[in-house]
Amino acid sequence: MELTIRKILLATDFSKNAWQALRYAAALAVQNKASVVCLHVLPEIPKELSYSGGPNLLYGYGPGYSGVPMSGRRSKDGKHSDPASSEGRERAEELARDHIRSLIMKLKAESREAVVKPEDSLIRIGNPVESILHQVENGDYDLVVMGRRGHGSLRGPRTGGVALGVVSRSSTPVLVVGTPKS
Template sequence: MIPAAIPEIKKILYATDLSENARFAFGYAMSLANRYGAGITILHVLEDVSHFADSLVINIIGQKKWDELRKSNEQEVIDTIRGRLSNFCEDVSRDLPECPFITDEILVKVGNPAEEILKQVEKRDFDMVVMGAHGQGFIEDAIMGSVSRRVVRRCKKPVLVIRIPD
């Protein structure tokens, strides 16, 4: 039997897809951070280009040119998203002054969203993950809810999945 213990929550990873519903799920991360005096790290993962698309472009423009384009454009996109997330935090703080929170860091990574979330949890030793789920129908749930399902299944830390109301 596992002994009862009060969990200490000091580091929360909030994973966002930047959708319109992100603010709703962020409210839960913010509330938990406020309640426990925890810091929030915000993570957005840019899904990498599929292997098939990658191969097509390489065949057309060549590996060297493709690598140059990706590197220059990728950093510009990351900087833009990081700015957008920073503005998002400022807006939420201004709108809800009664629920202050600390943003420890804003991360923008490239790769498989579920894998990158799991990697960051392990690497940075977060106490929990908060993320939204989009399931509003069979097809949407099967496709869009797959990231949250994979994270819940494989994460060694607690994961709070916020279902967006219909």
């Protein structure tokens, strides 16, 4: 059996584990002369749970993780964006792309070769497991790389639900990366 890695899907949620996964994907891409496609999946926010209809589920999530709720960010016209609105989704996608660009710049600063490019990043909205598996099935990938555990609230040596869902259902090999012990 010949092991050939030409195209890697990096699934990221911007967590510490996902940062380590990005570093592994970049190193593997250099070693194998492979390309890397970066995928971030934003959760679909039902109107009933949105900024205007109830609790803000985007606070502390993904690119808004800096502590500023994504719905609290102002749109171009100075108003707050409701994450369930099309404007809110567009703003969330824009923030995710900006975050991917900043991670790639951080990776380049570590003297890694430029194998991960912002233009090869994908932002999807939906269920993370289903979206990752859909991309794997339709993208001709040789390997999926992702963090062991994301922003979930459970502590301890557990593997997150998204990683377990992808590993258990993917026909493509999956490398699950944890955060190194410090």
